[in-house]
Amino acid sequence: xxxxxxxxxxxxxxxxxxxxxxxxxxxxxxxxxxxxxxxxxxxxxxxxxxxxxxxxxxxxxxxxxxxxxxxxxxxxxxxxxxxxxxxxxxxxxxxxxxxxxxxxxxxxxxxxxx
Amino acid sequence: xxxxxxxxxxxxxxxxxxxxxxxxxxxxxxxxxxxxxxxxxxxxxxxxxxxxxxxxxxxxxxxxxxxxxxxxxxxxxxxxxxxxxxxxxxxxxxxxxxxxxxxxxxxxxxxx
Numbered sequence: 001x002x003x004x005x006x007x008x009x010x011x012x013x014x015x016x017x018x019x020x021x022x023x024x025x026x027x028x029x030x031x032x033x034x035x036x037x038x039x040x041x042x043x044x045x046x047x048x049x050x051x052x053x054x055x056x057x058x059x060x061x062x063x064x065x066x067x068x069x070x071x072x073x074x075x076x077x078x079x080x081x082x083x084x085x086x087x088x089x090x091x092x093x094x095x096x097x098x099x100x101x102x103x104x105x106x107x108x109x110x111x112x113x114x
Numbered sequence: 115x116x117x118x119x120x121x122x123x124x125x126x127x128x129x130x131x132x133x134x135x136x137x138x139x140x141x142x143x144x145x146x147x148x149x150x151x152x153x154x155x156x157x158x159x160x161x162x163x164x165x166x167x168x169x170x171x172x173x174x175x176x177x178x179x180x181x182x183x184x185x186x187x188x189x190x191x192x193x194x195x196x197x198x199x200x201x202x203x204x205x206x207x208x209x210x211x212x213x214x215x216x217x218x219x220x221x222x223x224x225x226x
Contacts, residue, residue, distance in 0.1 A: 033213075042116070042201065042218035043156070090155060099144040099205040100163060103214060105155040 003027065004106035006091050012112045013081050021076040021109050023091030031094040032074040033058075033103070034066060036087040043090065049074055081113045115140060117204045119217035126192045126224050134187040134220045136202030145178055145185035146203040146214060149196075156201055159187075192224045 007022045025032065030051045035043040035058075045058030049068040063085060065077045074093075078085055091106040117138045124132050136145060144163050148156040162178035162185050173190040185204075189196055199221045203214035 035216075040218065043203075043216040045213070045215075048213060100161060102158050102161065103146065103203065104158065105148075107155050 004091055004093055004104060006089075006106040006109050008109060009107070010110040010112075012114060013078075015082055015113055016080055019078050019081060019111075021078075021089055021091075021111070023074045023076070023106060024072050025074075025091075025093045025104075025106075026072065027093060027095070027104070028071060029093035029104075030071070030096050031101075032068065033092040033094075034064070034074070034076045035090045035092065036060065036085075037090060037108075038087050046076065046089075081111075083113045085111065086113045087111060115204075115206065115215045117202055117215060117217040119200075119202060119220050121220060122218070123221040124223070126222070128194060128224055128226050129191050130224075132189045132192060132222060134189070134200050134202075134222070135184060136186070136204070136217055137182070137184045138204050138206060138215075140183065140204075140206035142178075142180065142183055142185075142204050142206050144205045145176075146205075147176055147185075147187055148201045148203065149198045150201065150219070151198045189222070192222075194224050194226060197222055197224045 004025045033048045034046040044060050046064050047066040049055045052071045089109045094101040094103045117136050120135045147159040150156040176187045178185045199219040201219045203216045
């Protein structure tokens with residue numbers, strides 16, 4: 001069972017370049033999320049999508065964009081990367097918006113912006 | 115809306131007990147606990163729902179006190195495999211369709 005896959009596993013990116021982090025889930029979950037994790041700050045929500053075709057901003061959306069063309073895929077794009085976007089990025093999904101729904105995380109993408 | 119976890123770090127000997135707390139300033143509907151090993155993704159442990167129920171996972175259990183807007187994670191007779199960072203995620207009245215807010219984590223180290 002794949003669950004959630006993310007690509008690439010890690011990436012070194014020059015500042016000013018653009019990049020798309022890929023996230024795919026095979027659980028037919030409606031809700032999907034992108035978090036960044038930085039030492040001492042925990043998991044901070046970048047963008048979310050409650051269902052295909054809709055997206056919303058989280059706590060730290062600046063410099064990032066997302067799309068949700070279908071249920072399975074939720075790519076995160078950095079239009080012009082800056083060093084402060086160096087982080088570990090986790091994609092996550094939940095079946096729906098119920099408080100009883102378990103949230104599952106992908107394996108993460110480690111991004112370094114130089 | 116980010117919950118506050120305490121302590122920030124715990125160091126234990128194998129077999130010792132620990133308690134990790136998660137507090138919110140908002141009325142909570144549910145608390146979700148996760149454990150993350152170094153270099154890996156957070157792994158779901160359990161959900162605590164409004165109603166004060168207590169749950170268990172192996173020798174790890176948790177409680178949810180609605181009045182105090184707090185949840186506690188109890189690790190009994192710690193094993194080496196319990197080492198990692200523990201996060202609580204909370205869903206409160208203001209959560210957008212069940213969105214979770216995560217604490218900054220508690221780093222647990224168990225020594226032999």
